[in-house]
Amino acid sequence: MDDFLRAGRFDEKMTDDAAAFSTSIEFDQRIFEEDVKTNRAHTTMLMEEGIIPEDAGVKIINALNKLESEGLSALNIDPSFEDIHMAIEDYVTNLVGKEAGFMHTAKSRNDQVCTDIRLKLKSEIENTTKNIKQFITTIVEMAKENLDTLFIAYTHLQHAQPTTFAHHLMAYANELRRDCERFYDTYKRVDISPLGAAALTTTGFPINRQRTAELLGFSEVMDNSIDSVSSRDFVAEAAFDYAMLATTLGKIADEIVIWSSYEFRMVECSNAYSSTSSIMPQKKNPDIAELARGKSTVAYGELMTILSMLKAIPHSYNRDLQELTPHLWNTVDNTNDILKIVHGMVATLTINKERTKQLASANFATATELADIMVREKNLPFRSAHTIVGKIVSDSIEKGITTEDIDNEFVNKVSEEILGEPIELGEDLIRQALDPALNVKSRTVKGGCAPSAVRDAIDNMEKFLNE
Template identity: 35%
Template sequence: MAQLWGGRFTKETDQLVYNFNASITFDQKFYKQDIEGSIAHVTMLGKQGILTNEEAQDIIKTLKEIQSEVENGTLEISSEYEDIHSFVEATLIDRLGDTGKKLHTGRSRNDQVALDMRLYTRQEVMATDALLEELLNVLLRIMEENTETIMPGFTHLQKAQPITLAHHMGAYFEMFKRDRQRLRDIFERMNYCPLGSGALAGTTYPLDRDYTAELMGFYGPTLNSMDGVSDRDYLIEFLSALSTIMMHLSRFSEEVIIWNSNEYQFVEIDDAYSTGSSIMPQKKNPDIAELVRGKTGRVYGALVSLLTTMKGIPLAYNKDMQEDKELSFDAMDTAKGCIALFTGMLDTMKFNQEVMRNSSKNGFTNATDAADYLVNHGVPFRDAHGIVGQIVLYCIDKNMAIDDMSLEELKAISPVFEEDIYDAISMETCVNKRLTIGAPGKEAMEKVIALEKEYLAKNHGSDWLKQ
């Protein structure tokens, strides 16, 4: 068992205890971050004269070699080491001898792991943001192409009023846009460097924490060393944001599943994003949407787990905090995979526009507009509501849409109706006369689409990180 802290101990750790304590099986995931942090630390030690320039350069050169060899497969991260920090440092010492032993000067594993986790999480925040941007671009394309594609809008899963597919997609655009904004907020709060906090009380070495922070792209150092080593609320925030993203994806997936059913047939999912049945040859299952919906609980679990872990931990570092990694790594990978696959599914999905339009017509989604017609002709709203209710009952009995009723049939229920009722309750009129910003009318939607394009142009890639 390779340990770097054995001087205090006269007896080897029991193997079961060692295995229980070790984190190498999962924290090896951030070997890059560990080496990046070590290079920044050693660069600063050299600048401050704590190490000679030659010592600093030898360590940096060897650390880069270790990273390169891990990446090309010539150096394997061994489970004989307790954690990734021990592996990197022991490998360095094996190659440089006493010079390698100076790597850890002025540093604790507590601030080292705090840095690694923060660097890794920061990278994941940006990667998730990039995937959400791709999803938003797909949504915007669908919106632009479907400002006149009429479909039913729902409340309580009941057909309510006619909208457009552009309007429906626009609702999800807003959700995922807010998700990106949450990621930006998290980045702004978390982008401070804990390295130099030591075990909990800093160090007597003359470290330049501002310089180290600058080398790694942080805004500056954390301002309290105890908080620096024990803070994981940025990770809780990120898991919360991922849970919200997954909730939005799950809602969207539920709709895709419903729309894909034989009863709706609003969409056809591309063969690449669906599967068949082992026994029923007619089946085409929306597996990606179902898996996204199912994996949402997995991400929620990581959030609840970390909240529960952190709730009873006194300052500063405690070993419980090692539990911040496994489920968090899984949640990050799960969320990214779900966003990417959902984006591909949505991008290749076909929308059955005529089916959507007919569904609006046959679902009495223009009933509210028929009532508005009566109100505009002097009928009190409550009376108009009752009259249209009678019309709906009549249509259900006759298995027809309101649009299909003759003027005589309409007048038999209310003499107020005239020929212009048909224009007033046409699907196009019902949608396009709703012109307030945020409504489904084509003119209103085109204004919103222009605003969304402007938003994407201003928030492209990681450009926002430089603002």
């Protein structure tokens, strides 16, 4: 089947196992549409520049248009073909005859496959960023509904300070925004045409590389032909972007697992994203969140594989490069699946507002504000205030009392032990400091958890979404 490529140089065919070992035809099907477009753009340019006969070019383009309308199933996907390029050439040759050979004038499979991959990856990035922005939109709408929903923020997975559910959601939104912006930046380095580099030194034919770039929608043409056919850093960069997105999604999934447990009871997953036990009938397991968390690691392995392949390949084209793309597409598909599933889970979460309010009020989470009030109202150095409040918390735990039991007398007693004199904050200031709702409302600094600050953050995010 591959005689038309090998006949001039070799007097025998590859063995079946060598052909099967070297073919990329199975995963090349991913770039079928892009390969048709590349051939069409190149043939159009060759005609326009008078490099090939116009009537032959028209026949080739008509054959490519027919193939595009019929789809991949029209091809003879035979393992004896090394790649999708040869399968497409076989199709065109069957329709056009020997004149189909004009299609590959001044073009190699080396620059063609680079062009195809870049075209396909551009499309994949556009799709992924669109889906990220849809997820952010969902998060923003949820945040608007939860500006006053008290929530507990953690450090070291220990109660830290009161916040709101909206504030925590907007942390997700900002992480996802950066993921999106990374893709935008990578896109600029994908959106460069290598077509016309041929095997590695361009060609003696007077081709117009700007024209093929224009026809294919690339913003510019690569400057060096060796770099054009050998560069795959854009593959590694895109794989990193997907791995980083997977990290964001894995963190979100992990928190859903934690928050939905009986010990936390902060959220409940929709039944549509839950499973039960085969033996314990009472169970409602966050299996989908756990799987999302686990699957988020796939991209890391694929990224390391890609980097390892690129590490020691000399310039310019080497067949090893063929093995990169299955790992790239697996990274893309796996991460897109996680993105879709985590978006659905978050969108259907039920927030247990009574429980989150209870947790925001528990375990001395408002202690930092009590120290801050001592600084603001009594001009006390923060470290002194930190020491006093630390002792208040320690004594309260020892005596089995909560923040509701801490009054001016208690604070004064500890202050006398530390400073040698009472601090006299008064009951109103103490109650204000230890109230989680008032605590939250005082955090009006940009990026803070006060409803007013979160509204500003939402406005900024909506500007990004509308760009």
